Amino acid sequence: MLGAKLPARLGFGDGGGEPNRLVLGDNADVLAELPSESLDLVYIDPPFGTGRARTSGAGRLSKYEDGKGDPDAFTAWLSPRLEAMRRALDASGSLFVHLDYRAVHYVKVALDRLFGRERFVNEIIWCYSVGGKSRRSFGKKHDTILWYAKTRDYAFFPDAVRLPRKPASHMRVVKGEDGVLYQEKTDRKTGKVYRYPADAGKLPDDWWADIETLNRGDRQRTGWPTQKPERLVDRIVRAATLPGAVVADGFCGSGTTAVVAQRLGRRFLAVDAEPEAVARAADRLRVCGEALARAGSPPPDVVVETAGGAPAELPPPAHGPKAGSTRQLAPPEQ
Numbered sequence: 001m002l003g004a005k006l007p008a009r010l011g012f013g014d015g016g017g018e019p020n021r022l023v024l025g026d027n028a029d030v031l032a033e034l035p036s037e038s039l040d041l042v043y044i045d046p047p048f049g050t051g052r053a054r055t056s057g058a059g060r061l062s063k064y065e066d067g068k069g070d071p072d073a074f075t076a077w078l079s080p081r082l083e084a085m086r087r088a089l090d091a092s093g094s095l096f097v098h099l100d101y102r103a104v105h106y107v108k109v110a111l112d113r114l115f116g117r118e119r120f121v122n123e124i125i126w127c128y129s130v131g132g133k134s135r136r137s138f139g140k141k142h143d144t145i146l147w148y149a150k151t152r153d154y155a156f157f158p159d160a161v162r163l164p165r166k167p168a169s170h171m172r173v174v175k176g177e178d179g180v181l182y183q184e185k186t187d188r189k190t191g192k193v194y195r196y197p198a199d200a201g202k203l204p205d206d207w208w209a210d211i212e213t214l215n216r217g218d219r220q221r222t223g224w225p226t227q228k229p230e231r232l233v234d235r236i237v238r239a240a241t242l243p244g245a246v247v248a249d250g251f252c253g254s255g256t257t258a259v260v261a262q263r264l265g266r267r268f269l270a271v272d273a274e275p276e277a278v279a280r281a282a283d284r285l286r287v288c289g290e291a292l293a294r295a296g297s298p299p300p301d302v303v304v305e306t307a308g309g310a311p312a313e314l315p316p317p318a319h320g321p322k323a324g325s326t327r328q329l330a331p332p333e334q
């Protein structure tokens with residue numbers, strides 16, 4: 001798809017049903033046309049407002065303007081888009097907004113006002129270790145993902161994201177009368193006994209330190225700056241939706257959310273304003289879709305288009321993979 005003319009269609013032999021959508025354009029234009037209550041989940045990873053242009057090793061084309069640098073201006077720019085996302089969410093839907101220390105406190109206040117403070121569900125701290133360190137402060141090694149629900153009856157599927165319990169934890173392992181192994185602890189003050197089936201897994205807390213950020217040599221890397229790991233988005237999509245749900249990402253970059261949705265059998269709408277990002281996302285979706293089709297589960301087709309429908313052309317890469325090549329694009333994570 002690198003270098004393709006738009007609109008275009010990626011076909012995987014699914015045969016029917018609504019195609020998924022990858023759109024080149026300003027998400028404000030795409031969101032304005034969405035029917036109310038048409039999305040089950042929105043995950044966004046907007047430019048963080050550093051005021052810098054982001055580039056990567058992929059060079060000239062792999063860059064985008066990273067907000068305004070001024071968190072008030074950034075929040076004012078983002079707010080109408082957040083409002084449109086909220087309108088498009090189904091009553092059981094959720095919005096996850098991925099930010100860092102530069103703007104998260106400003107955007108949190110805007111989201112509290114928009115959704116109501118009682119619709120705030122979690123502040124997820126995503127910890128990683130890759131990247132530079134400062135000598136003048138503690139290392140800035142986490143991002144924050146704010147989770148808001150449209151209503152109190154929001155969808156949440158904890159069993160889809162449980163993690164194995166640590167065998168060597170402070171809890172004792174006991175066999176219950178039912179023959180099941182439990183991890184058990186007694187509260188010293190109250191004497192109350194807490195008991196969890198040992199193999200049921202543990203629901204992650206609101207800080208996630210088990211998913212590393214992508215390093216330069218990672219096989220998932222597309223060359224797009226600030227690409228997020230598939231495992232991170234996978235946890236969010238599984239926790240907040242069931243197969244068949246509609247997942248949207250208005251700042252999709254290299255297409256991480258779209259690829260995760262495609263692999264997990266969710267529908268998706270992914271938007272990015274940069275042709276180079278859309279080209280990379282399209283190539284990634286093609287590789288993932290073809291792998292799923294070969295495995296006997298072809299996903300729906302993907303329509304790659306422009307906001308408003310005008311014809312356009314995706315650029316060939318400046319560096320990195322040649323048009324149509326999958327050299328840098330790893331098969332989807334299983």
Ligand SMILES: C[S@@+](CC[C@H](N)C(=O)[O-])C[C@H]1O[C@@H](n2cnc3c(N)ncnc32)[C@H](O)[C@@H]1O
Binds near residue numbers: 048228
């Ligand atoms: C932090 S990156 C997203 C990275 C993405 N999560 C990934 O894994 O590749 C933010 C993206 O927002 C896009 N963007 C900025 N303003 C936009 C707008 N108004 N509409 C759509 N996309 C926009 C940029 O082009 C950039 O790709």
